[in-house]
Amino acid sequence: MHQRQALAYLGPSSSYSHQAALEYFNRHDYIFEAQGTIQDIFTGVQSGSASLGVVPFENSTNGSVVFSLDLFADRERTYRDIHICGETYLNVHHNLLGFASTGVSSDASPGGSGDATPTNGPRSNERQAAHGKPVTKPLASLSHIRRLYSHPQAFGQCEAFLSRYLNRVERQEVSSTSKAAELVAQDKTNSSAAIASKVAAEIHGLDTLARGIEDREDNTTRFLVIRKGEETAEPVAADEVDSRERRANYKTMVTFTIEDGVPGSLTDALMVFREHDLNLTGINSRPSRLTPWNYVFFLEFEGSRLSDPSGRVNSALEALGKVAKTWRWLGSWKAAKVTSD
Numbered sequence: 322m323h324q325r326q327a328l329a330y331l332g333p334s335s336s337y338s339h340q341a342a343l344e345y346f347n348r349h350d351y352i353f354e355a356q357g358t359i360q361d362i363f364t365g366v367q368s369g370s371a372s373l374g375v376v377p378f379e380n381s382t383n384g385s386v387v388f389s390l391d392l393f394a395d396r397e398r399t400y401r402d403i404h405i406c407g408e409t410y411l412n413v414h415h416n417l418l419g420f421a422s423t424g425v426s427s428d429a430s431p432g433g434s435g436d437a438t439p440t441n442g443p444r445s446n447e448r449q450a451a452h453g454k455p456v457t458k459p460l461a462s463l464s465h466i467r468r469l470y471s472h473p474q475a476f477g478q479c480e481a482f483l484s485r486y487l488n489r490v491e492r493q494e495v496s497s498t499s500k501a502a503e504l505v506a507q508d509k510t511n512s513s514a515a516i517a518s519k520v521a522a523e524i525h526g527l528d529t530l531a532r533g534i535e536d537r538e539d540n541t542t543r544f545l546v547i548r549k550g551e552e553t554a555e556p557v558a559a560d561e562v563d564s565r566e567r568r569a570n571y572k573t574m575v576t577f578t579i580e581d582g583v584p585g586s587l588t589d590a591l592m593v594f595r596e597h598d599l600n601l602t603g604i605n606s607r608p609s610r611l612t613p614w615n616y617v618f619f620l621e622f623e624g625s626r627l628s629d630p631s632g633r634v635n636s637a638l639e640a641l642g643k644v645a646k647t648w649r650w651l652g653s654w655k656a657a658k659v660t661s662d
């Protein structure tokens with residue numbers, strides 16, 4: 322019988338990372354191991370204690386997950402063997418979870434959560450928060466809520482609802498939405514709430530105080546799958562034709578740094594991709610932490626270093642190596658289809 326390998330995700334269970342991992346991998350093929358932080362996932366994969374890791378990378382409403390970017394920037398060369406080998410998209414619908422207050426309902430108490438008006442009505446037909454107007458209303462009074470726990474990304478995806486209904490409530494950032502739900506379930510005062518998933522409500526026995534509180538219904542998070550070492554290059558048939566359509570089935574990510582204060586050095590790096598007819602799909606940067614205002618740049622583009630019939634991707638990377646100060650290939654993988662529910 323073959324030994325199942327470990328797969329590390331941001332826990333505790335019922336986090337969005339857990340749900341993304343369960344959608345991407347068969348639960349029977351791996352031992353799913355919850356980690357406390359995204360850094361723990363990188364450390365586990367680099368050390369070999371986990372074969373694969375699933376990390377949140379960016380959100381369609383709130384942008385990059387900077388914790389993940391900083392780990393991929395790998396300034397200290399701690400995660401030198403980590404490569405990206407896959408991606409998956411998850412539609413993220415947040416709920417406000419806690420304990421419904423018994424007794425009085427709609428009470429706009431001073432210093433509390435204000436003017437929550439409970440409603441059992443359906444979610445509005447509007448598809449997204451227009452001019453900061455929330456798309457949904459609370460299902461129960463929120464006036465007893467004094468503290469709100471969640472992952473920083475979740476706060477950023479629910480701004481319209483939070484500023485309307487929980488404006489003066491203290492926010493506490495925690496490592497994941499499922500950790501937030503766990504903390505709320507343990508709070509004997511019943512005065513805290515979490516932004517987390519429907520699955521987290523079920524697991525922790527929490528009431529749903531509001532449903533679908535994300536600013537946009539199309540709120541989607543992209544997760545990347547990481548592994549240690551490189552995958553072997555796919556054999557390419559001699560008559561295989563390279564084309565934009567073929568390259569669009571793959572993605573590649575690189576990081577690079579440029580010479581400080583040299584006009585045109587960033588343009589030169591980007592021009593490499595234009596000259597090789599490679600479609601850029603993403604650009605990011607994080608401080609290099611070497612000197613102020615110096616950056617590690619991230620580029621994503623269509624095409625694969627591992628399945629490259631014309632050699633175009635490999636030739637572009639070689640050219641990048643000539644214009645960049647430093648650079649690193651972070652991986653090539655099969656692009657996922659963007660789904661919506």
Ligand SMILES: O=C(O)C(=O)Cc1ccccc1
Nearest residue numbers: 336337338472474497498542
């Ligand atoms: O906190 C979680 O559940 C995560 O997996 C990170 C996250 C947070 C908010 C949206 C998507 C992913």
